[in-house]
Amino acid sequence: MNVDPVGFLPPLTEVAGLQAADAGNNVGTSDFASWLAKEIGSVNDKITGSDQLLQKLATGQVDNLHQVMIALDEAKMSFQMLVQVRNKLLEAYQDVIRMSV
Amino acid sequence: MDYFSAFAISASGMSVEKMRLDVTALNLANVHSTRGASGQLYQPLTVISTAKPGAFAAAMTQAGNASLGAQVTEVRATLTPPRLTYEPSHPDADAKGFVAYPAINPVNEMITMMTATRAYEANVAALNAARVMAMKALDIGGN
Amino acid sequence: MSGHEVTKALLLKALDAATLRHQAIASNIANANSVNYRPLRVNFEEQLGFARQALAQPGGTLTAADVAGVRARLEQEPAPRAGTAAVMIDMEMVKLSQNTLQYQALLRGVSHHGSLVTTAINEGRK
Numbered sequence A: 001m002n003v004d005p006v007g008f009l010p011p012l013t014e015v016a017g018l019q020a021a022d023a024g025n026n027v028g029t030s031d032f033a034s035w036l037a038k039e040i041g042s043v044n045d046k047i048t049g050s051d052q053l054l055q056k057l058a059t060g061q062v063d064n065l066h067q068v069m070i071a072l073d074e075a076k077m078s079f080q081m082l083v084q085v086r087n088k089l090l091e092a093y094q095d096v097i098r099m100s101v
Numbered sequence B: 001m002d003y004f005s006a007f008a009i010s011a012s013g014m015s016v017e018k019m020r021l022d023v024t025a026l027n028l029a030n031v032h033s034t035r036g037a038s039g040q041l042y043q044p045l046t047v048i049s050t051a052k053p054g055a056f057a058a059a060m061t062q063a064g065n066a067s068l069g070a071q072v073t074e075v076r077a078t079l080t081p082p083r084l085t086y087e088p089s090h091p092d093a094d095a096k097g098f099v100a101y102p103a104i105n106p107v108n109e110m111i112t113m114m115t116a117t118r119a120y121e122a123n124v125a126a127l128n129a130a131r132v133m134a135m136k137a138l139d140i141g142g143n
Numbered sequence C: 001m002s003g004h005e006v007t008k009a010l011l012l013k014a015l016d017a018a019t020l021r022h023q024a025i026a027s028n029i030a031n032a033n034s035v036n037y038r039p040l041r042v043n044f045e046e047q048l049g050f051a052r053q054a055l056a057q058p059g060g061t062l063t064a065a066d067v068a069g070v071r072a073r074l075e076q077e078p079a080p081r082a083g084t085a086a087v088m089i090d091m092e093m094v095k096l097s098q099n100t101l102q103y104q105a106l107l108r109g110v111s112h113h114g115s116l117v118t119t120a121i122n123e124g125r126k
Helices: A014-025 A029-058 A065-098 B004-029 B055-060 B106-138 C003-030 C045-056 C064-068 C089-122
Strands: B045-051 B070-077 B083-086 B098-101 C040-043 C073-076
Touching (some): A029 A065, A029 C003, A029 C045, A065 C089, B004 B045, B004 B070, B004 B106, B106 C003, C003 C040, C003 C064, C003 C073
Antiparallel strands (some): B045 B070, B083 B098, C040 C073
């Protein structure tokens, strides 16, 4: 007997979107250095921003306390994330170095 | 800046208000006392409290803020004329048959008692706040 | 002083001010029923007028010179009119709550300051 192929299902289009996004994230070596520098810059900005908010808290100018606390937390977390990224990079580098040729 | 001075300030306030409450209770207990311990008529007492002397000057020089706070300066017997009622059969009646009772107004005493209680509770709240702040300071460097 | 040290110095001065303010409030509450009592207050934020203007601009930070001469001190309010109570207990309770909260927020800020350096020292290990 003849089995008709399944034809009423439209072809999947979402995969194309994923492939486009993946191509955007596919960075080469030179882009990685600039990306890392950008991330370090943004962490530094967050830390100095939290510093400024702490000074505002000390002078009694803060309107909402949760804004200060959230900014403090964000700065601390992004700094910890940066440290972890640095640890993983070091680990990977040491793995590569230990590879015997 | 130590925390013991903050505790001492609130403790002084609490002892002043406690004294005020005790004196009020004493007055209310003696509403119908015709004779005191010395044989004289009981005179209603009031508590006069002031700030501790030299407190502000010492605090300005940072020489220890334990001198801030309140103290009881005087427990004064108010010289109000007694309340006279006609009871000729009373053992303490005078020649005309009048008995002298202390001129204590229960309404005033109740108001004083409520004021003292509120101030005492406020002092307890200040003490608790000082304790909370001290405990939080111990947590510096926790995480 | 670097920006971080200025912040730390300012935070410590603000903590001192909050401690002194608590003592002023406690003294006011203890003397709620005292005669001839002049309520106490703390002068600290008023000394930081220039600093506040500098911080109000976006991206503005303070320098050591802004912070150097600032010090919390006790002041007496003018004597009350005859017949009125010098101390309003409900207002003092509000100030007490506000000051306690400010103190705890400043403590959290100081703790955060130290933890960043701790993280860098520990290299992220707990």
